[in-house]
Amino acid sequence: MTPTVLGDWTGQDVGLDEVEHELSLLRSGDDGTEQRTSVMTHIAWVPPPWEAQARATFGDLGEFYPSRTILLLPRPDDPDGLDARVSMQCFPLGGGNSVCTELVELTLRGSRAEAPASVVVALLLPDLPAFLRWRGMPMFGDPVFERLAGLVDRLVVDSREWDEGLHGAYGSLAQHFGEHLAVSDIVWARTLPWREAIAQAWPGVAEADELDVSGPEADALLLAGWLRSRLQRPVALCQRDAEEVEAVAVDGEAIVEPSLPRPSSGALLSGELDRFGRDRFYEAAVRAAAGEYVRHA
Amino acid sequence: MTVTEANPLLEGLRLKRTPEPCIITIFGASGDLTARKLFPALYSLAFRRLLPEHFAVVGSARSEMSGDEFREAMRRAVEEHGRDPVRDDAWDWLAERTSYVPTEFVDEAHEDRVAAHLVEVDRQWETQGNRVYYLAVPPMAMPMLVGELGKRRTSQGWTRLIIEKPFGHDLASAKALNATLAEHFAESEVFRIDHYLGKETVQNLMALRFANGIFEPVWNRQFIDHVQITVAEEIGIEGRASFYEQAGAIRDVFQNHLLQLVALTAMEPPPDFDAESIRNEKVKVLRALHTPGPDDVVRGQYGPGWIDGLEVPGYRQEPGVAPDSMTETYVAAKLFVDNWRWADTPFYVRTGKRLPRRETTIAIQFKRAPHPPFEEGAADGLRPNVLLVHVQPDEGVSLAIGAKVPGQGMTIRTVNMNFLYGGTFRTDLPEAYERLILDTMLGDATLFMRADEIEEQWSLVDAIVAFWRRDRPAFPNYAAGTWGPSASDELMHRDGRSWRRH
Numbered sequence: 122m123t124p125t126v127l128g129d130w131t132g133q134d135v136g137l138d139e140v141e142h143e144l145s146l147l148r149s150g151d152d153g154t155e156q157r158t159s160v161m162t163h164i165a166w167v168p169p170p171w172e173a174q175a176r177a178t179f180g181d182l183g184e185f186y187p188s189r190t191i192l193l194l195p196r197p198d199d200p201d202g203l204d205a206r207v208s209m210q211c212f213p214l215g216g217g218n219s220v221c222t223e224l225v226e227l228t229l230r231g232s233r234a235e236a237p238a239s240v241v242v243a244l245l246l247p248d249l250p251a252f253l254r255w256r257g258m259p260m261f262g263d264p265v266f267e268r269l270a271g272l273v274d275r276l277v278v279d280s281r282e283w284d285e286g287l288h289g290a291y292g293s294l295a296q297h298f299g300e301h302l303a304v305s306d307i308v309w310a311r312t313l314p315w316r317e318a319i320a321q322a323w324p325g326v327a328e329a330d331e332l333d334v335s336g337p338e339a340d341a342l343l344l345a346g347w348l349r350s351r352l353q354r355p356v357a358l359c360q361r362d363a364e365e366v367e368a369v370a371v372d373g374e375a376i377v378e379p380s381l382p383r384p385s386s387g388a389l390l391s392g393e394l395d396r397f398g399r400d401r402f403y404e405a406a407v408r409a410a411a412g413e414y415v416r417h418a
Numbered sequence: 419m420t421v422t423e424a425n426p427l428l429e430g431l432r433l434k435r436t437p438e439p440c441i442i443t444i445f446g447a448s449g450d451l452t453a454r455k456l457f458p459a460l461y462s463l464a465f466r467r468l469l470p471e472h473f474a475v476v477g478s479a480r481s482e483m484s485g486d487e488f489r490e491a492m493r494r495a496v497e498e499h500g501r502d503p504v505r506d507d508a509w510d511w512l513a514e515r516t517s518y519v520p521t522e523f524v525d526e527a528h529e530d531r532v533a534a535h536l537v538e539v540d541r542q543w544e545t546q547g548n549r550v551y552y553l554a555v556p557p558m559a560m561p562m563l564v565g566e567l568g569k570r571r572t573s574q575g576w577t578r579l580i581i582e583k584p585f586g587h588d589l590a591s592a593k594a595l596n597a598t599l600a601e602h603f604a605e606s607e608v609f610r611i612d613h614y615l616g617k618e619t620v621q622n623l624m625a626l627r628f629a630n631g632i633f634e635p636v637w638n639r640q641f642i643d644h645v646q647i648t649v650a651e652e653i654g655i656e657g658r659a660s661f662y663e664q665a666g667a668i669r670d671v672f673q674n675h676l677l678q679l680v681a682l683t684a685m686e687p688p689p690d691f692d693a694e695s696i697r698n699e700k701v702k703v704l705r706a707l708h709t710p711g712p713d714d715v716v717r718g719q720y721g722p723g724w725i726d727g728l729e730v731p732g733y734r735q736e737p738g739v740a741p742d743s744m745t746e747t748y749v750a751a752k753l754f755v756d757n758w759r760w761a762d763t764p765f766y767v768r769t770g771k772r773l774p775r776r777e778t779t780i781a782i783q784f785k786r787a788p789h790p791p792f793e794e795g796a797a798d799g800l801r802p803n804v805l806l807v808h809v810q811p812d813e814g815v816s817l818a819i820g821a822k823v824p825g826q827g828m829t830i831r832t833v834n835m836n837f838l839y840g841g842t843f844r845t846d847l848p849e850a851y852e853r854l855i856l857d858t859m860l861g862d863a864t865l866f867m868r869a870d871e872i873e874e875q876w877s878l879v880d881a882i883v884a885f886w887r888r889d890r891p892a893f894p895n896y897a898a899g900t901w902g903p904s905a906s907d908e909l910m911h912r913d914g915r916s917w918r919r920h
Binding site: 313316317319320321323324326348351352353400401402403 | 425426427428429430431471
């Protein structure tokens with residue numbers, strides 16, 4: 122759906138006070154949009170290779186949630202400075218209603234890219250949950266990532282975007298599971314129809330020894346991790362690369378392919394933004410995928 | 419791990435809400451409700467894969483038609499009334515599980531035919547003897563059908579009955595129907611539907627009250643001046659004269675939707691969200707409802723008028739309505755809930771047909787600030803705080819508060835803070851029937867009415883109808899497209915109040 126864009130403002134080498142001023146102007150329109158609801162702050166860390174995809178996802182997502190979305194576009198090799206673009210995108214819903222989302226694009230140039238948390242903290246909507254969508258492999262241990270993660274309630278990643286070394290990366294991710302940060306992986310959401318299909322094969326899969334997956338490595342690892350953690354038994358994984366999960370078998374028995382169409386990235390991210398608490402089943406699957414599987418008593 | 423344990427793979431999956439295998443049999447399957455609501459709801463559940471794999475639908479009605487004809491009619495119904503696009507895979511899944519068997523509800527041989535068909539369908543789709551019977555049949559057919567179903571129930575699997583309204587036409591008939599049901603079925607097997615309770619915003623009323631600590635301290639007689647509940651319909655009787663002539667507004671809407679909204683607004687916080695806990699609290703309110711005197715109830719009937727710029731006939735000119743009909747199309751009443759929380763706090767309720775617009779709202783009007791310290795005239799534009807729950811349309815909540823008008827002086831006026839579902843969440847809200855059918859299949863009766871609730875509601879209605887037998891008002895007494903008879907405004911004015919502005 123094409124949104125109506127209101128108050129499209131851009132500035133180069135700006136201060137945060139100017140960004141905040143522009144945001145306040147968006148709240149005082151004479152078109153009724155001042156009476157808006159927001160449900161969250163959505164922060165996206167978007168290095169250049171992911172920019173186009175991030176914008177497309179925002180297009181899918183914006184109509185679902187009235188929120189403040191802050192796109193952080195790091196350009197560490199450029200001269201120091203902060204460029205900003207502030208707008209409000211209103212998606213008509215019929216009946217005269219719209220879902221309106223504030224979009225703040227911040228280009229963090231030079232050293233500004235080293236401390237994004239200090240920029241974002243001033244722009245968080247008070248008393249509402251904050252989500253961080255991290256594009257690409259998180260910089261585990263790096264202050265840029267750690268401080269941003271420390272600001273938010275939920276970290277959302279897509280481990281299909283991670284280059285390699287998935288076992289180790291899942292292990293690092295698992296270290297972030299805690300009371301103050303819930304973690305979601307869009308791959309986990311993508312595997313839901315297959316997890317449901319495998320669950321339907323119970324009790325035939327109760328003594329599973331091997332899982333065959335034709336699909337991306339991340340999906341295969343999380344499916345295997347889930348099966349190991351739920352069944353509390355070692356399940357070997359045999360994975361063949363494919364763009365999407367095309368086939369799954371347990372001990373050679375094919376699992377009936379889920380019939381629902383694959384949801385868009387925006388819809389999957391949207392589903393993750395509906396979650397507030399920790400998902401212990403996901404966390405257990407990640408630990409098991411990372412080889413951290415422990416048989417529970 | 420032994421395979422006899424519960425399936426650990428289901429934990430954390432949405433499949434936990436998938437019902438057990440079952441057949442849903444719709445009696446009255448050729449009717450309007452099935453086409454407009456029930457089958458589109460079943461399709462939406464199939465579309466979202468919320469139905470079990472071992473599942474079947476059996477339509478049954480007096481009309482002679484084949485299974486193919488029924489499926490074709492239902493496909494058209496889904497296309498016309500459904501909220502989801504008709505996708506071949508989802509439709510085929512549902513259609514292959516759908517069959518039709520004609521029946522005469524008063525004929526035992528036909529009932530046997532239905533029973534035999536269900537055995538066959540059960541075998542084909544492995545539904546383990548689990549049955550949901552949806553009774554969308556005329557009231558006179560209900561007791562006999564309940565009896566026939568009771569006689570033919572088997573010990574295999576579970577049985578649940580969904581009973582469409584109207585549930586009786588007075589207290590005696592409701593008690594008789596409850597007794598018939600109790601003869602054959604346990605209360606936990608009976609699901610008396612009021613589709614209002616399946617609406618998201620009605621459920622949101624409970625979320626608003628019980629998830630927000632700021633409201634509980636002020637949700638009582640100390641802070642609330644009165645409550646207004648409006649269920650207004652723009653439409654007329656839409657060709658349902660034979661039903662409406664018998665029912666009128668008091669049995670069609672007041673007895674069920676309106677009184678349920680009163681109960682949900684006034685009930686004490688339940689200890690948990692369990693069906694019995696919620697219904698226990700609701701029934702306490704219904705029991706405590708003070709029977710109003712004749713002066714506290716107004717009835718009306720619409721005459722010709724204008725709606726949306728179109729001239730519409732009066733009720734007595736509607737096809738099938740007696741030219742001297744005394745059936746009411748409008749009811750307003752002042753009710754009291756006799757308990758510590760609400761003593762002396764009036765609940766003004768009204769419902770009517772051919773009112774200016776479709777609207778269901780619950781308005782909680784708070785008492786005025788005790789001593790506004792502003793200069794005389796400064797707060798002339800200030801109205802009392804009102805918390806307004808919009809049940810339909812434009813689902814949401816708004817709060818009217820006083821705010822200073824910008825400028826040199828101190829002038830106060832009322833402004834609205836609006837929370838609109840449509841502006842906050844995706845508006846793709848499930849239809850009430852989807853939720854209610856699924857809940858029945860899951861055995862969750864939270865959003866259904868219990869026998870004692872129904873009887874309390876009828877008890878109040880019987881008392882009102884008893885007053886009405888004593889006089890004969892001059893009908894029609896309001897024009898279509900207006901907010902009801904002038905006596906309704908007088909009901910409020912007598913108390914120094916007025917109906918909310920629309």
